[in-house]
Amino acid sequence: MQRRVLFVDDEPNVLNGLRRMLRPMRDEWATDFAEGGPQALAKLEKERFDIVVSDMRMPGMSGDQLLEEVRVRHPHMVRIVLTGQCDKESGLRAFRVAHRMLNKPCDPEILKRTIGNACALQALVSDAAVRKLITGKDSIPSLPSLFLEILAELDKDEASVPKLAAMISRDITMLAKMLQVANSSFYGARTDVTSPAHLITMLGLNSMRHLVLAVGIFSAFKMSQFGPVSIEAIWEHSQKAAALAKTIARAAGKELALVENAGTAGMLHDVGKLVFLDSTPQAYLRALQTAQATGQPEWVAERAALGANHAEVGGCLLQLWGLPTSIVEAVAWHHGPSKCAMPEFTPLTAVHVADGLLATRAGEADRFDHAYLARLGLEDRLPAWEALMETTIKEPQPC
Ligand SMILES: [Fe+2]
Ligand SMILES: [Fe+2]
Numbered sequence: 001m002q003r004r005v006l007f008v009d010d011e012p013n014v015l016n017g018l019r020r021m022l023r024p025m026r027d028e029w030a031t032d033f034a035e036g037g038p039q040a041l042a043k044l045e046k047e048r049f050d051i052v053v054s055d056m057r058m059p060g061m062s063g064d065q066l067l068e069e070v071r072v073r074h075p076h077m078v079r080i081v082l083t084g085q086c087d088k089e090s091g092l093r094a095f096r097v098a099h100r101m102l103n104k105p106c107d108p109e110i111l112k113r114t115i116g117n118a119c120a121l122q123a124l125v126s127d128a129a130v131r132k133l134i135t136g137k138d139s140i141p142s143l144p145s146l147f148l149e150i151l152a153e154l155d156k157d158e159a160s161v162p163k164l165a166a167m168i169s170r171d172i173t174m175l176a177k178m179l180q181v182a183n184s185s186f187y188g189a190r191t192d193v194t195s196p197a198h199l200i201t202m203l204g205l206n207s208m209r210h211l212v213l214a215v216g217i218f219s220a221f222k223m224s225q226f227g228p229v230s231i232e233a234i235w236e237h238s239q240k241a242a243a244l245a246k247t248i249a250r251a252a253g254k255e256l257a258l259v260e261n262a263g264t265a266g267m268l269h270d271v272g273k274l275v276f277l278d279s280t281p282q283a284y285l286r287a288l289q290t291a292q293a294t295g296q297p298e299w300v301a302e303r304a305a306l307g308a309n310h311a312e313v314g315g316c317l318l319q320l321w322g323l324p325t326s327i328v329e330a331v332a333w334h335h336g337p338s339k340c341a342m343p344e345f346t347p348l349t350a351v352h353v354a355d356g357l358l359a360t361r362a363g364e365a366d367r368f369d370h371a372y373l374a375r376l377g378l379e380d381r382l383p384a385w386e387a388l389m390e391t392t393i394k395e396p397q398p399c
Contacts, residue, residue, distance in 0.1 A: 037061030129307030147216030242266035244354035265330035272314030
């Protein structure tokens with residue numbers, strides 16, 4: 001399918017450069033160009049486009065103002081920002097309204113892959129079957145407000161430890177859950193973690209952010225046991241996947257931010273199962289029974305019975321909640337990573353491998369997407385990762 005892409009920049013030279021650079025892609029993309037926000041909005045009123053790629057700094061209407069308008073008026077579109085040097089504040093503004101941010105000048109291959117991935121995720125979010133599963137009951141589950149308050153405090157440059165400790169203490173279930181995780185071997189606690197302040201200092205603000213998010217998301221779903229499926233079992237499996245995904249990313253020599261995102265994605269990768277249990281428990285259980293009876297993987301039976309699988313539904317939920325793209329991709333495609341166009345190791349790689357290793361360890365059939373691992377040149381790493389698993393996965397210590 002040919003995609004319609006609108007490029008926006010106030011400098012005609014930049015647009016001419018893009019025109020030349022993108023000529024070889026004319027079979028895949030129909031491109032158009034606008035010199036500034038108002039012209040872009042006028043074009044969008046007349047014709048339907050799939051993607052907008054905008055410069056950030058433009059006189060009159062900035063890139064983020066334009067993309068905010070596009071978000072409201074044309075919500076189906078993928079929004080991408082191309083930035084040169086930009087300060088933290090405008091970077092943050094762009095981050096809020098854009099699906100992706102790319103640096104200028106941009107390699108056409110990277111632009112092509114970015115657009116491909118963004119379109120695939122956007123298609124997932126607009127898929128009627130997936131949306132219906134998420135909004136099945138009445139509205140999209142939302143994060144409890146206390147978690148949002150904590151995440152906002154963590155976002156501040158000078159986040160206050162006493163303030164955060166006081167906030168965590170307001171919810172006894174959250175405090176208990178966080179202490180349990182912090183005391184488990186997954187976070188490497190060497191001494192007993194007993195107070196919220198101690199917890200924050202031990203984990204560091206970055207890990208705190210991810211842990212708050214994971215605990216918050218799990219507590220957004222109220223049920224604790226439904227038939228043979230227990231939330232506690234999903235939570236435990238998720239913690240193991242998180243620890244293992246981090247270890248795998250670290251062993252691949254990846255930078256801290258990628259390692260942390262791999263951990264968060266591991267923690268959240270099966271969140272779609274919670275959505276199913278919440279919105280359509282009977283049909284979900286029937287799908288699980290079919291999987292067991294036929295030997296199909298769960299996600300294949302789910303797709304046949306419900307129209308989408310737990311990975312897609314989870315990815316869609318996290319996309320709607322505005323989580324970073326690399327985490328959304330890891331969750332949405334953890335059972336089918338070949339859908340990701342990126343040719344390098346990402347949090348998706350770590351989560352796919354971690355989940356596959358845990359499945360093998362639990363006696364399930366081979367779940368690896370071998371074609372994907374071969375494309376990344378990583379297939380021969382499986383035995384080494386398997387050895388890493390045994391040193392990483394230990395049962396959580398009681399708190
Ligand atoms: Fe899964
Ligand atoms: Fe899993």
